[in-house]
Amino acid sequence: MTSTASSPQTRQGKTAARAQSGRRWPRVPGRRARAAEDVRERLVPPFAVMGPRGLLALGLPAADAARLSRVFAWLGPLLVTLAAGLMRFWHLGSPKAVIFDETYYAKDSWALIHRGYEVNWPKNANDQVLEQGSGITLPTDPSYVVHPPVGKYVIGLGEWMFGFTPFGWRFMTALLGTLSVLLVCRIGRRMFRSTFLGCVAGALLAADGLHFVMSRTALLDQVLMFFVLATFGCLVLDRERARAKLAAALPVDAEGRARPDLRIAESFRFGLRPWRIAAGICLGLAFGTKWNGLYILAAFAVMALWWDVGTRRTAGARRPYRAVLRHDLGWAFLSTVPVAFTTYLLSWLGWILSPSDGSGGYFRDWAATDGKGGSWTWLPDWLRSLWHYEYEVYKFHVGLDSPHTYQSNPWSWLVLGRPVSFFYESPAPGKDGCPPGTTDKCAREVLALGTPLLWWAACFALAYLLYRWFFRRDWRAGALTCAIAAGYLPWFLYQDRTIFYFYAVVFVPFLCLGLAMLLGALLGPPGADERRRVIGAVGAGTLALLIFWNFIYFFPLYTGQPIPIGGWRSRMWLDTWI
Numbered sequence: 001m002t003s004t005a006s007s008p009q010t011r012q013g014k015t016a017a018r019a020q021s022g023r024r025w026p027r028v029p030g031r032r033a034r035a036a037e038d039v040r041e042r043l044v045p046p047f048a049v050m051g052p053r054g055l056l057a058l059g060l061p062a063a064d065a066a067r068l069s070r071v072f073a074w075l076g077p078l079l080v081t082l083a084a085g086l087m088r089f090w091h092l093g094s095p096k097a098v099i100f101d102e103t104y105y106a107k108d109s110w111a112l113i114h115r116g117y118e119v120n121w122p123k124n125a126n127d128q129v130l131e132q133g134s135g136i137t138l139p140t141d142p143s144y145v146v147h148p149p150v151g152k153y154v155i156g157l158g159e160w161m162f163g164f165t166p167f168g169w170r171f172m173t174a175l176l177g178t179l180s181v182l183l184v185c186r187i188g189r190r191m192f193r194s195t196f197l198g199c200v201a202g203a204l205l206a207a208d209g210l211h212f213v214m215s216r217t218a219l220l221d222q223v224l225m226f227f228v229l230a231t232f233g234c235l236v237l238d239r240e241r242a243r244a245k246l247a248a249a250l251p252v253d254a255e256g257r258a259r260p261d262l263r264i265a266e267s268f269r270f271g272l273r274p275w276r277i278a279a280g281i282c283l284g285l286a287f288g289t290k291w292n293g294l295y296i297l298a299a300f301a302v303m304a305l306w307w308d309v310g311t312r313r314t315a316g317a318r319r320p321y322r323a324v325l326r327h328d329l330g331w332a333f334l335s336t337v338p339v340a341f342t343t344y345l346l347s348w349l350g351w352i353l354s355p356s357d358g359s360g361g362y363f364r365d366w367a368a369t370d371g372k373g374g375s376w377t378w379l380p381d382w383l384r385s386l387w388h389y390e391y392e393v394y395k396f397h398v399g400l401d402s403p404h405t406y407q408s409n410p411w412s413w414l415v416l417g418r419p420v421s422f423f424y425e426s427p428a429p430g431k432d433g434c435p436p437g438t439t440d441k442c443a444r445e446v447l448a449l450g451t452p453l454l455w456w457a458a459c460f461a462l463a464y465l466l467y468r469w470f471f472r473r474d475w476r477a478g479a480l481t482c483a484i485a486a487g488y489l490p491w492f493l494y495q496d497r498t499i500f501y502f503y504a505v506v507f508v509p510f511l512c513l514g515l516a517m518l519l520g521a522l523l524g525p526p527g528a529d530e531r532r533r534v535i536g537a538v539g540a541g542t543l544a545l546l547i548f549w550n551f552i553y554f555f556p557l558y559t560g561q562p563i564p565i566g567g568w569r570s571r572m573w574l575d576t577w578i
Contacts, residue, residue: 038257042314043247044240047073047193069195076199077185084206085178088215092174093167095560098126099446100422102218106169108145109156109218111138116350117361118143118152134164142362146393150227150288150347151220169218176226177215181206183226184509187233188516190240191476200544201516205509207551210450213558214505217422217446220289225506227286228296231279232483232510235300238275239307245270246315260316266323268315273335276304280336284343291397292490292506299486301336303479305329310475352382363389400498408501410491414459418576419449420502423560433562443568447557448502452573453550457543458511461518468517476517483510519544 047069098106103126108118119139122128128136158171181202188198205211214222246268250258283300287293308328312320354360356368366388367381376384408418423446427434434442462484468477487507491499522540524533556563557571572578 039250039260039314039316040247040258043243043311045193047189047195073189073195076195077182077189077202080185080199080202080206081178081182084181084202085174087206088174088177088212091559092170092216093165095423095425095444095446096130096166097423098129098166099217100219100420102169104145105152105155105220106159106164106218108143109152109154109169110159110164111143112149112152112350113156113160114138115140116354117364118145129164130166136164140359142360142364144362144392146396147220147290148288148344148347149350150285151223151290153347154223154289155218170216173218173222174215177211177222180211180226180229180509183229183233184512187229187236188513190236191479191513192517192520194520197516197520200519201513204454204512204515204544204547207548208451208454208508208512209551209554209558210448210502210505211508212551213422213446213448214502216559217448219502221503221505224286224289224293225509227282227289228293228483228487228506229509231282231286231296231300232479234275234279234282235304235307236479238273238279238304239311241275242270242273242308243311243314246311250315260314262316262318265312265315265317266319267327268312269327270331273331276332276335277339279304280339281343283336284340285347287340288344288347291393292487292503295490296486296506297336297340299482301332303482304336305332306478307475308332348386352386356381356385363392398494398497401496402498404498404500406500407498409495410488410499412576413488413501413504414455414462416450416452416455416501416574416577418501419447420500422446422448425562426565427562435562435564438564440565442562443565444560444562445557445568446560447554447577449554449557449577450504450508451547451551451554453543454515454547455511457518457547458515461511461515464518464521465514477514480510480514480517483507484514 107121107125107129111117111119115138120141120143121139125136154172154176155169158173158175159165159168162168162171184205185198185202188201189195190198192198211222211225214225246265247258249264249268250261251264252258279300283293283297286296305324305328308324309320312323317323351361351364354364356365358365358369363385364382365385367384371384371388406418406420412418423444425432425444426441427444428441429438430436432442432444434444462481465477465481465484468474469481484507487510488504491503519540522536522543524536528536554571555561556567
């Protein structure tokens with residue numbers, strides 16, 4: 001039997017039939033249903049198109065449904081991204097101060113783009129930076145730093161374009177925060193096969209307080225979040241492309257339906273997978289920003305192989321694990337791990353090329369001084385010095401236990417137990433934006449706090465993801481759970497270490513995707529009647545509107561706007577937020 005593709009009319013008819021049925025989540029078909037279905041629709045489900053009622057309301061013919069869906073596939077995410085960008089870039093240079101850990105990363109980034117390595121700054125450097133900006137004299141003595149350079153190069157790119165000012169060092173985190181909203185919209189569309197749910201996920205991310213604050217602050221965690229999210233998106237695209245290739249290779253029966261095939265499913269070779277290589281580059285940039293990206297690498301590598309197993313099983317493989325070990329494992333490793341580590345190594349190029357006579361980067365001359373002798377002298381001096389540097393950084397991280405006012409235990413993160421105050425002032429009435437008629441002083445704060453209703457609803461969404469994964473074998477729920485776990489669970493290994501709630505920004509996009517998935521379920525199961533649909537729409541819409549209202553309510557605390565102290569106290573819902 002020869003393999004031929006079904007006609008576009010047949011595929012479009014099936015897509016329209018599915019859209020008219022109101023189907024959102026795929027059912028687990030029984031044996032009879034599987035025998036009658038086209039396996040290509042299980043490998044690559046079609047995207048939802050506008051139903052007849054929507055077309056009727058807009059006065060459009062049914063032939064325009066597919067075209068309109070393609071337009072909104074980009075128009076919807078771009079509109080959500082535009083709104084997110086306007087909020088993130090609004091008064092980005094305010095407060096005009098070096099807030100929280102910007103005191104490290106803003107100055108380190110400026111040094112990196114000018115010298116290739118970090119330098120020691122004087123104690124009053126923050127005041128000098130705010131006064132002199134780009135005209136400040138750059139020190140030459142190298143500084144010992146404990147994070148790789150990628151995130152600081154990213155922040156430094158904004159400083160290079162817009163100067164050594166608060167706007168300059170916050171520009172790139174605001175840009176990456178905005179682009180991450182676009183990524184979530186598009187990833188959600190790919191996963192849920194629905195532009196609407198993808199846009200809902202992006203809108204939730206745009207309205208999350210923690211993501212918003214981190215987008216307006218020059219810290220490394222926002223850069224890490226972006227590269228982790230980009231990695232996830234690359235892997236989702238790789239999964240879809242691989243399944244489409246395998247689906248095209250399956251035999252087709254007389255009715256034009258593709259059938260599972262044992263031989264093809266177990267012997268098919270996917271060939272070059274550029275999106276997996278792109279994922280490897282993004283992973284290298286991720287742990288080239290902060291080392292906890294290594295946990296993401298390990299988790300995502302296992303997840304991608306698990307997807308390959310599911311792909312081959314769906315196509316008819318009886319021994320999918322053996323097929324993956326024979327045909328996929330080697331190439332999966334080569335396209336991710338070596339690519340990631342090569343990317344990481346290249347990120348140190350500025351330090352590597354700095355002088356090794358003591359006037360270059362910190363520890364750059366170690367191999368030629370304290371590191372003389374030993375059994376590894378055949379290696380290049382720069383590599384031995386870099387290895388020693390990395391080892392010293394590792395000892396610092398595992399031994400960091402200095403108490404901090406805003407440190408928190410990861411057990412409290414999901415319920416917002418202890419947010420972090422990045423900036424706080426108490427202007428008097430009539431000064432620094434405090435209204436003149438205020439009877440008491442004002443409060444001006446930048447508080448790294450997730451939108452409370454969003455995070456508390458996300459706790460239920462996480463439980464829903466676990467249910468869908470364990471009992472319904474839903475790959476989307478498993479993927480989102482994996483991403484959340486990779487960004488969250490490793491911190492439980494370091495509960496004695498000084499850690500902060502804002503580290504959780506790495507997995508915020510996946511919480512928003514999970515919450516969008518829950519809202520999609522609230523809208524109603526396949527085949528639900530009109531009454532169930534209305535109730536579901538009211539419930540999901542009410543929850544979404546409450547989340548957006550909650551973000552607006554806390555907006556002054558996210559942007560450092562002066563508000564009367566009474567208004568500030570009314571927003572301190574928990575004592576631990578003070």
